[in-house]
Amino acid sequence: MAKGPLQSDNFCAVVVGNGAVGNALCEALLALENTRSVALLGRHVEPWDDERVVPLFVDALEPDSIVAAALALEERVQCVQMLINTVGVLHWDKYLPEKRLRDIDTAPALQAFQINALFPALLADAFSPLLRKGQPGIFASLSARVGSISDNQLGGWYSYRASKAAQNMLLRTIAREWSISHRETIVVALHPGTVDSRLSAPFVSANYPNRVLQPAECAAALLKVIGDLDASDSGTFLDWQGKSIPW
Numbered sequence: 001m002a003k004g005p006l007q008s009d010n011f012c013a014v015v016v017g018n019g020a021v022g023n024a025l026c027e028a029l030l031a032l033e034n035t036r037s038v039a040l041l042g043r044h045v046e047p048w049d050d051e052r053v054v055p056l057f058v059d060a061l062e063p064d065s066i067v068a069a070a071l072a073l074e075e076r077v078q079c080v081q082m083l084i085n086t087v088g089v090l091h092w093d094k095y096l097p098e099k100r101l102r103d104i105d106t107a108p109a110l111q112a113f114q115i116n117a118l119f120p121a122l123l124a125d126a127f128s129p130l131l132r133k134g135q136p137g138i139f140a141s142l143s144a145r146v147g148s149i150s151d152n153q154l155g156g157w158y159s160y161r162a163s164k165a166a167q168n169m170l171l172r173t174i175a176r177e178w179s180i181s182h183r184e185t186i187v188v189a190l191h192p193g194t195v196d197s198r199l200s201a202p203f204v205s206a207n208y209p210n211r212v213l214q215p216a217e218c219a220a221a222l223l224k225v226i227g228d229l230d231a232s233d234s235g236t237f238l239d240w241q242g243k244s245i246p247w
């Protein structure tokens with residue numbers, strides 16, 4: 001059987017975002033014995049104790065920084081087998097997700113769209129030369145179940161839901177384009193589950209009814225899902241258990 005991206009000799013990955021899930025993914029990837037390097041991208045990435053980690057600056061609100069990070073990495077590695085985006089925003093500063101229609105405010109709504117929707121597409125474009133033709137690759141981006149249009153039972157969270165739904169459409173469209181230009185790169189939107197993180201903290205109380213994953217559990221689950229993907233999965237939306245989520 002052909003090797004998947006995670007089994008490549010001299011495995012190189014790009015983890016975008018160094019929040020709870022991003023850091024946990026970086027650690028989990030470093031624990032794989034074939035991992036040669038992990039580029040970790042974020043606004044404030046400190047050097048790691050492991051010299052295989054390449055810290056690079058990126059700000060989702062600064063498109064030039066995305067291109068600069070990709071060019072800086074091209075100077076260090078010839079190709080990567082995995083690009084995974086974990087950047088996302090639900091609340092920041094005084095901004096909280098909208099409870100009702102009249103809460104929508106243009107500036108934060110556009111910011112959510114730039115970070116949650118447009119950024120993954122700009123990343124895919126900037127890093128596409130490193131996802132080489134003719135070798136197995138993966139581009140995964142963390143979406144959210146609440147970005148599923150057909151699954152929307154509760155309402156609210158307009159900008160977050162809509163920007164994740166927009167991300168899903170962009171990923172599906174990239175999957176179609178790359179089925180020709182990057183035939184061996186699998187493109188997926190992943191829901192990480194509810195994870196203990198800064199993003200989820202205001203919404204996960206002690207009596208929260210659903211399971212809350214620790215970041216390391218989530219990272220292990222996502223790598224398992226990614227490891228089980230094949231070409232027919234490109235352009236799909238999966239949860240942390242590998243179950244399909246309706247668009």
Ligand SMILES: NC(=O)c1ccc[n+]([C@@H]2O[C@H](COP(=O)([O-])OP(=O)(O)OC[C@H]3O[C@@H](n4cnc5c(N)ncnc54)[C@H](OP(=O)(O)O)[C@@H]3O)[C@@H](O)[C@H]2O)c1
Nearest residue numbers: 018019020021043059060087088142144194195197199200
């Ligand atoms: N946690 C959950 O329950 C849950 C559920 C469903 C989906 N998700 C999705 O999973 C992903 C990871 O979330 P998480 O739980 O790991 O949250 P997190 O710990 O808050 O991580 C989010 C990351 O996004 C980064 N970020 C925000 N704005 C940025 C910008 N302008 N430029 C660069 N980086 C920026 C943050 O960096 P700074 O530290 O620089 O702010 C942080 O590293 C997100 O896409 C989220 O929507 C999470």
